[in-house]
Amino acid sequence: MPNRKRPAPIHPDLESIMFTEAEIKERVRTLGTELRNTYGAGEFTMISIINGAVMFTADLMREIDNPVRLDCVRISSYGDRTMSDGAPQIVSSLTIDIADRHVLVIDDILDTGRTLTLITGLIRKLKPASLRVCVLLDKEERRQVPFKADFVGFRIPNKFVVGYGLDFAERYRNLPCIGVLKTQIQGTLEWA
Ligand code: 5GP
Numbered sequence: 001m002p003n004r005k006r007p008a009p010i011h012p013d014l015e016s017i018m019f020t021e022a023e024i025k026e027r028v029r030t031l032g033t034e035l036r037n038t039y040g041a042g043e044f045t046m047i048s049i050i051n052g053a054v055m056f057t058a059d060l061m062r063e064i065d066n067p068v069r070l071d072c073v074r075i076s077s078y079g080d081r082t083m084s085d086g087a088p089q090i091v092s093s094l095t096i097d098i099a100d101r102h103v104l105v106i107d108d109i110l111d112t113g114r115t116l117t118l119i120t121g122l123i124r125k126l127k128p129a130s131l132r133v134c135v136l137l138d139k140e141e142r143r144q145v146p147f148k149a150d151f152v153g154f155r156i157p158n159k160f161v162v163g164y165g166l167d168f169a170e171r172y173r174n175l176p177c178i179g180v181l182k183t184q185i186q187g188t189l190e191w192a
Pocket residue numbers: 049052077078084088107108109110111112113114115116159160161162166167168
Protein backbone atom coordinates (compact mmCIF):
# COMPACT_ATOMS: atom_id res chain seq x y z
CA MET A 1 0.00 0.00 0.00
CA PRO A 2 1.45 3.38 -0.92
CA ASN A 3 1.75 5.56 2.18
CA ARG A 4 0.34 8.67 0.56
CA LYS A 5 -1.93 10.76 2.75
CA ARG A 6 -5.33 11.29 1.14
CA PRO A 7 -7.03 14.67 1.56
CA ALA A 8 -9.75 14.57 4.24
CA PRO A 9 -13.19 14.10 2.66
CA ILE A 10 -15.22 17.29 2.43
CA HIS A 11 -17.99 17.60 5.04
CA PRO A 12 -21.34 16.91 3.28
CA ASP A 13 -22.80 20.25 4.44
CA LEU A 14 -20.02 22.24 2.78
CA GLU A 15 -20.24 23.55 -0.76
CA SER A 16 -16.48 24.01 -0.93
CA ILE A 17 -13.37 24.31 1.21
CA MET A 18 -11.99 27.83 1.33
CA PHE A 19 -8.91 27.13 3.48
CA THR A 20 -7.53 23.75 4.43
CA GLU A 21 -6.21 22.96 7.89
CA ALA A 22 -2.66 23.22 6.55
CA GLU A 23 -3.29 26.60 4.92
CA ILE A 24 -4.75 27.98 8.15
CA LYS A 25 -1.83 26.65 10.17
CA GLU A 26 0.67 28.24 7.82
CA ARG A 27 -1.07 31.62 7.85
CA VAL A 28 -1.46 31.61 11.65
CA ARG A 29 2.26 30.94 11.89
CA THR A 30 3.10 33.96 9.72
CA LEU A 31 0.65 36.10 11.72
CA GLY A 32 2.70 35.15 14.78
CA THR A 33 5.75 36.57 13.01
CA GLU A 34 3.84 39.77 12.18
CA LEU A 35 2.89 40.13 15.85
CA ARG A 36 6.50 39.63 16.91
CA ASN A 37 7.60 42.29 14.41
CA THR A 38 5.14 44.73 15.95
CA TYR A 39 5.41 43.94 19.66
CA GLY A 40 9.01 42.76 19.82
CA ALA A 41 9.49 40.70 22.96
CA GLY A 42 7.17 42.87 25.03
CA GLU A 43 4.08 41.87 26.95
CA PHE A 44 0.61 42.37 25.54
CA THR A 45 -2.96 41.49 26.48
CA MET A 46 -5.06 39.44 24.09
CA ILE A 47 -8.79 39.96 24.19
CA SER A 48 -10.54 37.17 22.36
CA ILE A 49 -14.10 37.56 21.12
CA ILE A 50 -15.76 34.26 21.91
CA ASN A 51 -17.00 31.81 20.90
CA GLY A 52 -15.90 32.29 17.30
CA ALA A 53 -12.28 33.28 17.96
CA VAL A 54 -11.53 30.41 20.37
CA MET A 55 -9.51 28.25 18.02
CA PHE A 56 -7.76 31.10 16.26
CA THR A 57 -6.75 32.62 19.61
CA ALA A 58 -5.50 29.32 20.99
CA ASP A 59 -3.37 28.64 17.92
CA LEU A 60 -2.10 32.20 17.54
CA MET A 61 -1.01 32.35 21.20
CA ARG A 62 1.15 29.31 20.68
CA GLU A 63 2.94 30.94 17.74
CA ILE A 64 4.44 33.64 19.96
CA ASP A 65 6.60 33.46 23.02
CA ASN A 66 5.94 36.95 24.36
CA PRO A 67 4.50 37.18 27.85
CA VAL A 68 0.76 37.44 27.12
CA ARG A 69 -2.30 37.99 29.24
CA LEU A 70 -5.66 36.68 28.03
CA ASP A 71 -9.24 37.71 28.55
CA CYS A 72 -12.43 36.98 26.63
CA VAL A 73 -15.46 39.01 25.70
CA ARG A 74 -18.71 37.36 24.68
CA ILE A 75 -20.93 39.08 22.16
CA SER A 76 -24.51 38.27 21.26
CA SER A 77 -24.40 36.21 18.07
CA TYR A 78 -26.44 35.84 14.89
CA GLY A 79 -28.49 33.13 16.60
CA ASP A 80 -29.57 30.73 13.90
CA ARG A 81 -29.30 33.19 11.05
CA THR A 82 -26.46 33.86 8.67
CA MET A 83 -26.87 37.61 8.35
CA SER A 84 -25.95 40.12 10.99
CA ASP A 85 -29.14 41.99 11.81
CA GLY A 86 -28.24 45.00 13.84
CA ALA A 87 -26.49 46.05 16.99
CA PRO A 88 -24.29 43.43 18.67
CA GLN A 89 -24.42 43.35 22.46
CA ILE A 90 -21.83 42.42 25.06
CA VAL A 91 -23.04 39.46 27.05
CA SER A 92 -19.94 38.97 29.17
CA SER A 93 -17.25 41.59 29.60
CA LEU A 94 -13.60 41.92 30.62
CA THR A 95 -12.35 40.65 33.95
CA ILE A 96 -8.76 41.92 33.91
CA ASP A 97 -7.42 45.46 34.05
CA ILE A 98 -6.19 46.80 30.73
CA ALA A 99 -5.31 50.41 31.62
CA ASP A 100 -1.79 51.22 30.31
CA ARG A 101 -1.51 47.77 28.73
CA HIS A 102 -0.87 46.95 25.09
CA VAL A 103 -4.10 45.35 23.93
CA LEU A 104 -4.70 43.11 20.93
CA VAL A 105 -8.33 42.26 20.17
CA ILE A 106 -8.79 38.98 18.31
CA ASP A 107 -11.84 38.02 16.30
CA ASP A 108 -12.65 35.28 13.86
CA ILE A 109 -14.13 37.45 11.11
CA LEU A 110 -14.64 41.10 10.34
CA ASP A 111 -17.94 41.48 8.52
CA THR A 112 -20.17 44.57 8.87
CA GLY A 113 -17.65 46.02 11.33
CA ARG A 114 -20.25 46.58 14.06
CA THR A 115 -18.86 44.12 16.60
CA LEU A 116 -15.30 45.44 16.48
CA THR A 117 -16.45 49.05 16.44
CA LEU A 118 -18.39 48.37 19.64
CA ILE A 119 -15.59 46.48 21.38
CA THR A 120 -12.76 48.83 20.44
CA GLY A 121 -14.88 51.81 21.50
CA LEU A 122 -15.36 50.29 24.94
CA ILE A 123 -11.73 49.27 25.30
CA ARG A 124 -10.48 52.70 24.30
CA LYS A 125 -12.40 54.18 27.23
CA LEU A 126 -10.33 51.97 29.56
CA LYS A 127 -7.18 53.79 28.42
CA PRO A 128 -4.92 51.00 27.12
CA ALA A 129 -1.34 51.93 26.19
CA SER A 130 -2.12 50.76 22.63
CA LEU A 131 -4.97 49.01 20.87
CA ARG A 132 -4.72 46.80 17.80
CA VAL A 133 -7.05 44.33 16.13
CA CYS A 134 -6.28 40.96 14.58
CA VAL A 135 -8.85 39.01 12.58
CA LEU A 136 -8.47 35.71 10.82
CA LEU A 137 -10.92 36.61 8.03
CA ASP A 138 -12.03 39.90 6.52
CA LYS A 139 -15.14 40.20 4.34
CA GLU A 140 -14.41 43.73 3.24
CA GLU A 141 -17.33 44.11 0.82
CA ARG A 142 -19.85 43.56 3.64
CA ARG A 143 -18.68 46.54 5.69
CA GLN A 144 -21.44 48.83 6.98
CA VAL A 145 -19.28 50.90 9.29
CA PRO A 146 -15.71 51.77 8.31
CA PHE A 147 -13.24 49.52 10.14
CA LYS A 148 -9.72 48.35 9.38
CA ALA A 149 -7.96 45.56 11.26
CA ASP A 150 -4.22 45.85 11.93
CA PHE A 151 -3.61 42.16 11.18
CA VAL A 152 -5.68 40.11 8.72
CA GLY A 153 -5.26 36.40 8.06
CA PHE A 154 -7.23 36.16 4.82
CA ARG A 155 -9.43 38.55 2.85
CA ILE A 156 -12.47 36.62 1.64
CA PRO A 157 -15.47 37.17 -0.65
CA ASN A 158 -19.02 37.56 0.63
CA LYS A 159 -19.76 33.91 1.45
CA PHE A 160 -21.03 32.46 4.72
CA VAL A 161 -18.22 30.31 6.08
CA VAL A 162 -17.99 27.81 8.93
CA GLY A 163 -15.29 25.79 10.65
CA TYR A 164 -12.19 26.54 12.75
CA GLY A 165 -14.36 28.18 15.42
CA LEU A 166 -16.95 29.69 13.09
CA ASP A 167 -20.43 28.28 13.51
CA PHE A 168 -23.87 28.13 12.06
CA ALA A 169 -26.40 27.74 14.89
CA GLU A 170 -23.52 26.48 17.10
CA ARG A 171 -22.54 23.72 14.67
CA TYR A 172 -19.36 23.18 12.62
CA ARG A 173 -16.99 25.01 15.00
CA ASN A 174 -14.91 21.85 15.26
CA LEU A 175 -14.19 21.49 11.54
CA PRO A 176 -10.41 21.85 11.10
CA CYS A 177 -10.85 23.67 7.77
CA ILE A 178 -12.87 26.74 6.79
CA GLY A 179 -15.58 26.08 4.22
CA VAL A 180 -18.58 27.62 2.55
CA LEU A 181 -21.83 26.28 3.98
CA LYS A 182 -24.29 24.94 1.40
CA THR A 183 -27.13 27.41 0.91
CA GLN A 184 -29.75 24.71 1.42
CA ILE A 185 -28.29 24.05 4.91
CA GLN A 186 -28.55 27.74 5.72
CA GLY A 187 -32.27 27.43 5.00
CA THR A 188 -32.92 24.41 7.22
CA LEU A 189 -32.66 24.05 10.95
CA GLU A 190 -34.03 20.52 11.29
CA TRP A 191 -31.06 19.36 13.32
CA ALA A 192 -30.99 22.41 15.62
P1 5GP B 1 -19.82 42.09 12.31
O1 5GP B 1 -20.23 42.75 13.58
O2 5GP B 1 -18.50 42.52 11.76
O3 5GP B 1 -20.91 42.10 11.27
O4 5GP B 1 -19.79 40.56 12.62
C1 5GP B 1 -18.76 39.90 13.12
C2 5GP B 1 -19.24 38.57 13.64
O5 5GP B 1 -20.27 38.02 12.81
C3 5GP B 1 -18.12 37.58 13.64
O6 5GP B 1 -17.40 37.62 14.84
C4 5GP B 1 -18.86 36.27 13.45
O7 5GP B 1 -19.25 35.78 14.71
C5 5GP B 1 -20.10 36.64 12.65
N1 5GP B 1 -19.93 36.33 11.22
C6 5GP B 1 -19.77 37.22 10.21
N2 5GP B 1 -19.63 36.60 9.03
C7 5GP B 1 -19.67 35.27 9.30
C8 5GP B 1 -19.55 34.09 8.48
O8 5GP B 1 -19.36 34.09 7.26
N3 5GP B 1 -19.65 32.91 9.15
C9 5GP B 1 -19.86 32.82 10.48
N4 5GP B 1 -19.96 31.60 11.00
N5 5GP B 1 -19.96 33.91 11.29
C10 5GP B 1 -19.87 35.11 10.69
